[in-house]
Amino acid sequence: MVDCIFCGIVEGSVPSDKVYEDDSVLAFRDINPVAPVHVLIIPKKHVPSLLDAEEEPELMGKIIAAASKVAKELGLAEKGFRLVNNCGEHGMQTVYHIHFHLIGGRQLTWPPG
DSSP states (O other): TTHHHHHHHTTTTTTTOOEEEEEEEEEEEEESHHHHHHHHEEEESSOOOOGGGGGGGHHHHHHHHHHHHHHHTTTOOOOOOEEEOOTTTHHHHHHHHSSEEEEEEEESSSSSS
């Protein structure tokens, strides 16, 4: 999609620090991490937000499976982590290509915002 930075990352025209990739999903380190481990997990297909995901149940399952793999590979499985999706303006979504933040590597607090 034109002007979508995440589509640019998928295409390879925007650089990223990839940590996982398969046919459907890409995971890369966030450029403004809020924790020692902060990875963004996105579908390669452009899906604007979680509100558009009901037509993509298989793809959403692949994203969750990728999050589990990445959490294990990055050493987060033993102590835990957070998987976050921001949806819409009030949810603080800033890039309208569905993505999940995998955050960990330290004690997280609640409430988050």
